[in-house]
Amino acid sequence: MPDMNFFLHLVISISVVLMNGLPYGLILGRGKILHFGIMGTSLVSTYGIFLVLMNGGGYFLGFIAGLGIAILLALVFSWLAFRLDSDSFGILTIALHLALLAVVLNWIDLTGGAMGIAHIPRAPGLGDPRYFALVTSTVALIWGFFLWKIDRGPLGRRLTALAENPSHARSLGISREKVYTTVFVLSAVGSVLANLFYPQYIGLVHPSDLTFYFMIMYIMFIVAGMGGGIPGVALSCILLTILKEAIRFLPFPSGALGPLRLIVFGMILLVAVYLRREKLFPVPRTV
């Protein structure tokens, strides 16, 4: 039966998901940009932070390294977005993520390959799970509030205009380059925040936590919650993370839980796309 530790685990998991998922709400939900590479950003930022940390660099230097490399990748994604059609961009963000994952899995001397990086120490003051939950939830709340303000401010309106009609938005002086680059960088910051905490919590950086399966979870969070803006995405992140964690208590053999989770979340995403099909990619207004 779930106990206090499970409750704290839920709080930490939800907080981490919110840090990464809310800025993605701006990209896919508000901007309708088919960017499927945020797990690629998570991958490089996680390895950036913890390779520096485990080689004696400390948490601050690790954070700076992770942030730098994540922003660099966000700029590459922006460049791709300006050069390609939206569907080709979507496919190539997945391709870039898979290519980066292959590098991580094969550069064993540096990354530990499929074994990942073990024995990650927690930052000072975060040893107790209660403090860990308190700090992560506070960071998630502040980050969520900041993104909510962004979503309701000029940047959110520019994103909406670009999503509705890029040509009209450009004629109003909205720079697609500036807006896209800003939201991609915001998403990179979210990835760094999330991946600063999660590997500390489990004491391990593992490449299987950074596969495309997790990207699909984020797509699902946004599609399911996009009707309500940032609060809607936050609610969707909370409810679906609880469901994801609760599935482990179902009376199925452990080998069947992974596939079952894929089927359940695949169905939820399909139903969410069906129900949100008008809002996900609305037909441009002609009058």
Next chain:
Amino acid sequence: MQLLVNTLIAGSFAAIMATGLALVYGVLRVFNLALGQFALVGGYVTWWLVQPLGLPLPVGILGGIVCGALVSWLSFEIAVRPFYKRHPLLPLVSTIALSQILDGLIQLIFKEQTRSILIRAKEMVHLGSAVISMEQIKLIIFTVVLLSATAWILHSTSIGRRIRATVAHSQAAESLGISSALLHRLVFIISGTLAAIAGIYVGIDQNLTPVLGFTITIKAYAALIAGGKGNIWGAVIASYFIAAIEQLAVGIKWFGYYLPAGYQGSVALMLIIVLLLIKPTGLFGRTSRFA
């Protein structure tokens, strides 16, 4: 010579996948991210019929193809038809969901184990300095026949003319009496069937694993985009081009040492990304002008 042979083997598999993709993109203008899972369905059903049930290989292959066609038809009805006329980008997301469901079902039914359709020792043949199995020779010849048949159907039959007319201008084609609904369904099923054939190809030549689906899909789409979206022959040529890059990346010494085989796919995908940054319309794509 061995690199050339390996390129032909890997490129043939990718070319079959890319042909189906280019057809679907040309006619429906949608991306189907569950295509790799259709390939796995074809491969695994053939394995199940040939290995556990002990049926002859041709029967197994036929079963795999029929199952692949059925799954692609069902997928079209569930994950594409309700969405693609509303917005061409919706199926991209709905087929991601479908790929999850199919991945889960494949893992539940066939377990997370490597499976090979032929477990007997393969008969090897020497071609100059290269070594190739009889099965691989047959698969390469089969690909040539399949691509030639596709070319013949597209250019010399009425259904091919309808497909090309819809690719060129869907509304004009519809006004001339071509039933787009039927054609879309047909083209999607053909694409899924080609993917199932490609999956059987992998199961015969190498091994099938349930986690293979997404990588297959993305590599095939990279070929489609690199070749110029909707251009069938561009996609076929790009498939062989990607296979050649993969073989060259790990098959020859770079700065005095060999690159590990695990980087094969990454190198090809990175190069495709660089190519598209330079030429976003792909190798054989053309930029459209709008008045």
